[in-house]
Amino acid sequence: MPTLSLPIVSTCSVSGCSYNHDHDCQAGAITVTGSAASCGTYVGGDAKGGVDGGTAMVGACHRTECVHNADLECSAEDISVGAGKDPADCLTFSAA
Structure with missing residues (x-):
C-alpha cells in the first residue's frame, strides 16, 4: 500500500480558532469542506486544542x-487558511 503524503497547513491567520497557536495550526489534520472551502476543523472559543509543536495537515477535501x-484528497504542496466567506477558509482553493 503506497504512503500518502498529506499537504501541510503552512499558515493560519484565524486567531479566533482553538487550534491556532501563534498563527500555526496545531490540529493533527483538518478537513476542507462547505460551499466556501471552509476549514471544517475550525473551533471558535477560548479553549485551546491540538498538540503544541505539531504541524497540521490536510486530511480530506470535500471540494x-x-x-x-x-x-477527495488535497494535492497542493501546502495550503493557507484564513478569513474568507467564512471565518476560516482554505485560501489555496482554486476552482477548476
Whole structure:
C-alpha cells in the first residue's frame, strides 16, 4: 500500500480558532469542506486544542471542483487558511 503524503497547513491567520497557536495550526489534520472551502476543523472559543509543536495537515477535501483535489484528497504542496466567506477558509482553493 503506497504512503500518502498529506499537504501541510503552512499558515493560519484565524486567531479566533482553538487550534491556532501563534498563527500555526496545531490540529493533527483538518478537513476542507462547505460551499466556501471552509476549514471544517475550525473551533471558535477560548479553549485551546491540538498538540503544541505539531504541524497540521490536510486530511480530506470535500471540494471536488478545486484544481488541487484528487479523489477527495488535497494535492497542493501546502495550503493557507484564513478569513474568507467564512471565518476560516482554505485560501489555496482554486476552482477548476
